[in-house]
Amino acid sequence: MTMTRAYRTAITTHIDGKPYVYGYDLTKLAGEASFAKSIYLIVKGEMPDKNAEAMFEAILTIAIDHGVEPASVVAARNIYSGGSPVQAAVAGGILAFGEYHGGAIEGAMETFKTYCPPAGLGVKKLVEDFSKAGKRVLGFGHRIYEVDPRTQRLIELARKYGFYGKYVKFTKEVEEELAKGGKKLPLNIDGIIAVLLLEMDFNPKVGKGIFIIARVPGLVAHVVEEALREKPVRRLSEEDVEYDGPRPRK
Numbered sequence: 001m002t003m004t005r006a007y008r009t010a011i012t013t014h015i016d017g018k019p020y021v022y023g024y025d026l027t028k029l030a031g032e033a034s035f036a037k038s039i040y041l042i043v044k045g046e047m048p049d050k051n052a053e054a055m056f057e058a059i060l061t062i063a064i065d066h067g068v069e070p071a072s073v074v075a076a077r078n079i080y081s082g083g084s085p086v087q088a089a090v091a092g093g094i095l096a097f098g099e100y101h102g103g104a105i106e107g108a109m110e111t112f113k114t115y116c117p118p119a120g121l122g123v124k125k126l127v128e129d130f131s132k133a134g135k136r137v138l139g140f141g142h143r144i145y146e147v148d149p150r151t152q153r154l155i156e157l158a159r160k161y162g163f164y165g166k167y168v169k170f171t172k173e174v175e176e177e178l179a180k181g182g183k184k185l186p187l188n189i190d191g192i193i194a195v196l197l198l199e200m201d202f203n204p205k206v207g208k209g210i211f212i213i214a215r216v217p218g219l220v221a222h223v224v225e226e227a228l229r230e231k232p233v234r235r236l237s238e239e240d241v242e243y244d245g246p247r248p249r250k
């Protein structure tokens with residue numbers, strides 16, 4: 001008779017008193033495998049080869065931080081400044097990863113899979129469908145960049161490590177097609193990560209998690225800097241705020 005247990009997992013177990021991750025002795029991974037390699041293993045269930053490890057490592061590194069300005073960092077630092085603990089502030093920063101900031105990778109992967117030829121519907125159909133639906137194409141556009149230097153660097157490394165494949169070429173065509181609308185919408189950090197995860201055969205479901213994994217060190221650094229250098233309770237000044245509500249009334 002088969003027993004039904006509360007949880008099923010293929011990730012980690014103990015054998016003879018030692019932890020094993022996907023069959024690899026965790027005590028040996030420490031000292032032998034890089035952190036990036038171990039992350040690849042635990043989210044994909046298999047070890048990367050040298051090129052995949054180098055590509056994955058570059059993805060994690062390039063997404064580690066992007067300044068104090070993004071919504072997630074402002075959120076994290078403000079939460080800490082109110083007196084909440086580090087874990088609450090970092091979690092608050094993660095909660096700001098949405099469709100417009102850091103949270104577009106999963107959706108972009110699904111979109112690229114649906115439209116990338118030869119199996120997919122093609123560039124023109126993608127742009128047409130999104131425009132008809134009044135939706136933004138995930139993975140394109142940036143508030144401060146016309147060309148995202150992080151994307152350029154990852155594309156350069158994709159050539160070097162053998163991941164310059166059909167998805168990279170496809171998104172270049174999407175970029176060109178979108179530009180015909182009059183506004184330059186560069187492939188952004190979420191977009192290029194989505195592309196490269198597809199080239200590396202990751203499931204789209206890992207997309208959001210990869211950005212979280214990469215950016216949490218940055219959030220931690222900002223929260224710790226807030227703790228060590230700033231006084232409690234951030235507050236906007238009156239000059240920062242434009243009141244356009246009613247005047248006093250009876």
Ligand SMILES: CC(C)(COP(=O)(O)OP(=O)(O)OC[C@H]1O[C@@H](n2cnc3c(N)ncnc32)[C@H](O)[C@@H]1OP(=O)(O)O)[C@@H](O)C(=O)NCCC(=O)NCCS
Pocket residue numbers: 099100101102103104135136137138139140141142143144183185188189190191
């Ligand atoms: C990232 C993003 C928020 C930056 O926005 P922005 O440069 O400040 O641009 P705005 O929000 O001011 O939009 C300007 C115009 O470009 C359009 N636009 C912006 N990004 C677009 C996209 N990816 N696809 C289609 N149209 C887009 C907007 O609809 C808007 O059109 P309108 O003027 O006709 O209303 C935006 O490009 C976006 O939403 N991208 C898709 C989501 C994404 O990839 N998020 C991850 C970011 S790392």
